[in-house]
Amino acid sequence: MFIARVTGSVVSTQKVQSMTGHKLLVVEPYRLEEKGREALVTTGRTFIAVDTLGSGEGDFVLITQGSSARLTPETKTLPIDAVIIGIVDQVHIDKLNVYSRD
Template sequence: MFLARVTGSVVATQKVASMTGQKLLIVEPYRIDDKSRDRLVPTGRTFVVVDTLGAGIDEMVLICQGSSARLTPETDKLPIDAVVIGLVDTVDLRGQVVYSTRSDG
């Protein structure tokens, strides 16, 4: 699992039948800053994930990648490699909140 921020969406009108109705998002993974170790920074890469939870643009999400992406009830037997498995409320690093959905965090 890893953290990622939703940066966009993908619309594909032609796709395999099992993917009909699946919401596709573009996400950018985040990591802990190597130097300061007190904040999250983007990795600079992006990829497409299936979203079964209703994530929106700029939301921080938990991503599962690889064959594990097909282990949720919603994605069983889908030809996917990555899925949103959680909507992140807060991220705490060493007692400091570095991400929060609340405006005061």
């Protein structure tokens, strides 16, 4: 999995029918800043993931990719390759708290 920040959303009317009613969020993968190792920084990449947890803009989330994106009750039969499996409260790296939700 990887950590990503929710930055926006996508509207799509014409789509595969099973996708109706599923929230599509824009997420940006983050990684540890390499020099200082004290904060998470964006990788600059842009992905779209299905959300079933009520994630909102600014939230840091955990993204699962590939066939395992279909291993949640709400996404079992969907043609998707990325899903949010958790909203991140805290990330600790090298004994430091590099992210805290509050």
